[in-house]
Amino acid sequence: MNKLKLKKIAKWLWITLASIVIIFFITLSVYASKAYKASDEMENNIVNIDLTSIKVSEDRDEISYKVDNPKLNIVFIPGGLVDASAYKYLASNLAKDGNNVTIFKTFFHLAILTPNYAKRFINPRMENVIIWHSLGGTVASMIASKNKYITDVILLGSYAFVNIENKNVLLITAENDKVLSKTGYADWLTNAGKNAKEYSVQWGNHGQFGWYGEQKWDWEATISTKDQQDILISKILEFIHQNDISKPF
16 A cells, blocks of 8 residues: 555544544534523522622632631532533532532533543542532542542432442432432442431422423422522531531541
């Protein structure tokens, strides 16, 4: 085979590869454009939260809430196809309690595409709490299982895909959640450890773990989003406060 033929083959290989990459990113972009966005109702409720002592900032990969002398560092991993801003009401209230809080803006709204990137939000000089929703658990459980600085793990409508029994674990489900696989939850429950705590939000659903409206395949909640969010805040704070004294390192 002469050099001219080799060059032609190499050229077409590069064109084919480039085309595949372009198609892949176009497909992802179209898919990501369908992500659930935060509702205006959430923003209207955030206005009522006193954030004067909290530094709120946002860039391409995070929404952060910083306080003076924080108690804990809390990191949110959003659910699949859910915009990070849909968790701002939860984050604002947890920051108001005196914690640094970061919501990770996932790549194309899918944390699994950059599984190691969320590690950069873990602070090795503090005790860290990681909270994940739904599909975000795939990445978050992998990070939590191997990171000694993560002490508490909170699952919202999700379950651990790897063993995290060496952490303080809280699993919060919802009565009308039709998105979470009940079979999967039961099958993988042992990964949370025998000391894991469970709580179910009566009349709540999957979509209301964030604040972005109705979600496909979900059942209708018979409590308001605000009510479910306030229950989550109460249970999360109760959990992390009771674990303040003894943390597994």
